[in-house]
Amino acid sequence: MNCHNFVPMNNDSSRRQFASDNYSGICPEAWQALQEANRGHVRSYGDDHYTARAADLIRELFETNCEVFFVFNGTAANSLALASLCQSYHSILCSDIAHVETDECGAPEFFSNGTKVLLLPAFDGKIQPDDIERVVKKRTDIHFPKPSALSITQATEVGTVYTVNELNAIGKKCRELDQKLHMDGARFANAVATLNLPPKQITWQAGVDVLCFGGTKNGLAVGEAVVFFNSELAREFDYRCKQGGQLASKMRFLSAPWVGLLQEGAWLRHAKHANAMARRLEQALRPLSNIEIPHPVQTNVVFARIPHEAVQGMYRRGWKFYTHVGSADEARLMCSWDTTETDVDAFAADLRELVSKT
Numbered sequence: 011m012n013c014h015n016f017v018p019m020n021n022d023s024s025r026r027q028f029a030s031d032n033y034s035g036i037c038p039e040a041w042q043a044l045q046e047a048n049r050g051h052v053r054s055y056g057d058d059h060y061t062a063r064a065a066d067l068i069r070e071l072f073e074t075n076c077e078v079f080f081v082f083n084g085t086a087a088n089s090l091a092l093a094s095l096c097q098s099y100h101s102i103l104c105s106d107i108a109h110v111e112t113d114e115c116g117a118p119e120f121f122s123n124g125t126k127v128l129l130l131p132a133f134d135g136k137i138q139p140d141d142i143e144r145v146v147k148k149r150t151d152i153h154f155p156k157p158s159a160l161s162i163t164q165a166t167e168v169g170t171v172y173t174v175n176e177l178n179a180i181g182k183k184c185r186e187l188d189q190k191l192h193m194d195g196a197r198f199a200n201a202v203a204t205l206n207l208p209p210k211q212i213t214w215q216a217g218v219d220v221l222c223f224g225g226t227k228n229g230l231a232v233g234e235a236v237v238f239f240n241s242e243l244a245r246e247f248d249y250r251c252k253q254g255g256q257l258a259s260k261m262r263f264l265s266a267p268w269v270g271l272l273q274e275g276a277w278l279r280h281a282k283h284a285n286a287m288a289r290r291l292e293q294a295l296r297p298l299s300n301i302e303i304p305h306p307v308q309t310n311v312v313f314a315r316i317p318h319e320a321v322q323g324m325y326r327r328g329w330k331f332y333t334h335v336g337s338a339d340e341a342r343l344m345c346s347w348d349t350t351e352t353d354v355d356a357f358a359a360d361l362r363e364l365v366s367k368t
């Protein structure tokens with residue numbers, strides 16, 4: 011498979027890396043829940059008590075009676091959720107660095123039968139309310155695909171977080187302009203860990219219609235929850251999931267790990283830990299004069315402009331990280347629920363040594 015441009019190195023899989031929070035394994039709480047679910051025969055296709063319990067825990071977490079669906083990955087969650095907000099002649103607004111635009115291979119357009127994606131500029135990963143208005147009002151004639159939904163990412167693709175005031179302003183603008191609001195929450199847990207607010211305040215109370223709540227990066231093997239706060243929009247979503255190949259027949263193995271993650275707060279503990287590791291990494295890199303950190307470090311990622319020779323040196327030492335995600339010269343250093351202080355310190359020590367020679 012040729013999908014990412016880091017230099018392939020040794021096969022030392024015992025070393026934790028900074029390439030992606032998808033590199034991490036399954037957290038103990040999810041693993042235990044999976045094992046417990048692996049008993050006997052249980053009803054299929056989501057008609058089981060693990061799935062019911064996981065959905066109830068999500069309703070408790072958000073303190074509302076939302077509709078919950080479990081799917082395999084973020085691309086499916088985002089695409090199917092967006093398709094439920096739009097007709098094919100509509101358009102979806104998102105930032106020009108949104109995962110739905112840059113990393114989903116056109117799936118939002120595909121699953122919505124061709125809804126066009128329109129791009130807004132991102133400032134530290136975030137969309138501004140004025141830009142929403144500008145694009146929605148730019149054309150209102152019959153020849154233009156009618157804007158119908160806005161997609162924002164929380165935490166953003168560069169690891170920043172929309173504040174509650176920013177979300178309220180976006181939600182208000184969406185209501186004024188008759189736009190549905192979708193939130194890509196692949197790293198929603200990391201955003202909650204930073205904001206330290208009840209999840210309801212940064213979702214449905216701010217006007218979010220549907221959240222794709224990420225489990226994979228938070229410690230699951232696989233799986234995201236599509237959470238509809240506007241239940242009218244969830245109508246027949248189960249059919250969309252089935253048609254899109256996202257209805258797990260042995261659903262308990264997708265949903266039970268959510269129970270493990272949610273029932274005693276592991277989701278937030280893991281996110282707080284990953285965020286703390288990114289802060290530690292930032293503190294180690296900030297003093298290095300030839301490294302620049304272009305975005306505020308607010309969740310579990312540090313973007314860093316590192317001299318090319320030092321990047322190559324780090325690759326030769328067996329470190330893996332991406333340099334294709336942000337701007338051309340930026341390394342994305344991603345921490346996970348299982349990143350340790352020792353990992354961070356070892357990475358920083360190697361980098362310190364290499365940049366001192368550049």
Ligand SMILES: Cc1ncc(COP(=O)(O)O)c(C=O)c1O
Pocket residue numbers: 083084085086109110163166167194196197226
């Ligand atoms: C912002 C964002 N959204 C969604 C996803 C989910 O993508 P996938 O389809 O790989 O699960 C990711 C994963 O990298 C992401 O970073």
